[in-house]
Amino acid sequence: MSFKLPQWFYQLASPRWFYNFTGKLLPWFSVAAFILLITGSIWGLVYAPADYQQGNSFRIIYVHVPASILAQSCYMLMALAGAIGLIWKIKMAHIVAQSCATFGASIAVVSLATGAIWGKPTWGAWWVWDARLTSMLVLLFLYMGVIALRGAFENTQSADKAAAVLSLVGLVNIPIIKYSVEWWNTLHQPATFTVTEKPAMPPEMWIPLLIMVLGFYCFFSVILMQRARLEVLQREMKTSWVQVLIKSL
Amino acid sequence: MGDFASFAEFLQMGKHGLYVWLSYGLALLIFIYNIGAVTLLKRAFFSKAKRQLRREENAL
Numbered sequence: 351m352s353f354k355l356p357q358w359f360y361q362l363a364s365p366r367w368f369y370n371f372t373g374k375l376l377p378w379f380s381v382a383a384f385i386l387l388i389t390g391s392i393w394g395l396v397y398a399p400a401d402y403q404q405g406n407s408f409r410i411i412y413v414h415v416p417a418s419i420l421a422q423s424c425y426m427l428m429a430l431a432g433a434i435g436l437i438w439k440i441k442m443a444h445i446v447a448q449s450c451a452t453f454g455a456s457i458a459v460v461s462l463a464t465g466a467i468w469g470k471p472t473w474g475a476w477w478v479w480d481a482r483l484t485s486m487l488v489l490l491f492l493y494m495g496v497i498a499l500r501g502a503f504e505n506t507q508s509a510d511k512a513a514a515v516l517s518l519v520g521l522v523n524i525p526i527i528k529y530s531v532e533w534w535n536t537l538h539q540p541a542t543f544t545v546t547e548k549p550a551m552p553p554e555m556w557i558p559l560l561i562m563v564l565g566f567y568c569f570f571s572v573i574l575m576q577r578a579r580l581e582v583l584q585r586e587m588k589t590s591w592v593q594v595l596i597k598s599l
Numbered sequence: 600m601g602d603f604a605s606f607a608e609f610l611q612m613g614k615h616g617l618y619v620w621l622s623y624g625l626a627l628l629i630f631i632y633n634i635g636a637v638t639l640l641k642r643a644f645f646s647k648a649k650r651q652l653r654r655e656e657n658a659l
Contacts, residue, residue: 460629573637
């Protein structure tokens with residue numbers, strides 16, 4: 351099979367090229383994240399209409415849904431990057447995978463906590479051992495497991511490999527989260543956004559949600575790039591370009 | 600103001616003020632944590648790396 355990926359994809363595998371390339375992207379993503387998050391929050395908190403059943407607690411959706419989507423995307427990226435690192439032995443892929451873990455864990459906490467806070471006025475309970483909630487909790491534990499496993503190795507290469515394998519094994523949880531609301535009886539409502547159907551809510555409710563989702567993704571990109579750039583410098587300390595860069599600061 | 604009659608009502612969020620503000624506050628806190636963590640790590644790395652490079656140069 352012969353297909354060629356675009357050249358920038360191959361170039362990204364070079365730590366130095368990655369460092370310079372993301373240096374150019376960072377300001378744009380930072381500005382985009384800031385604007386999208388501010389716009390989405392104000393729109394969602396002030397201008398979106400209250401839900402006729404849930405009242406204003408419905409506004410929690412504007413942090414809960416983006417955090418939940420992102421917690422899963424971040425995990426998939428971590429596993430994918432780990433797989434690329436394992437198969438093609440690309441150091442840069444492992445650096446990206448490593449940079450996903452802490453952010454993923456933190457955003458999974460946001461998803462679970464805002465879900466619990468939303469659950470109290472809506473279901474009357476902070477927590478229920480429901481399939482959706484439990485599988486999201488497992489996602490958080492997987493993130494923590496990957497972080498802990500990485501910390502257990504002195505050697506970076508062994509840590510990379512072990513973390514990648516665990517991330518890939520944990521990937522089985524992602525479809526479980528997605529279909530949990532269909533496979534089991536659950537309190538949790540089904541997905542707000544699907545690719546094939548129109549959202550079940552009016553545009554003045556889902557447009558700010560879409561803005562927030564994009565804002566969360568941009569924010570994640572910023573943190574991911576910053577963490578990966580730092581890791582590049584740490585791992586490439588022996589190279590002359592890093593040493594020149596450090597001295598120039 | 601948007602969906603609310605007054606600023607006081609906006610803060611109250613019907614009877615859900617506590618839940619809504621707790622959620623947004625927590626999300627904000629985690630965002631700040633993520634920015635802060637990487638900033639501190641970066642600062643620590645640069646000062647340590649600079650010192651190390653200087654020491655290596657002096658040793659030569």
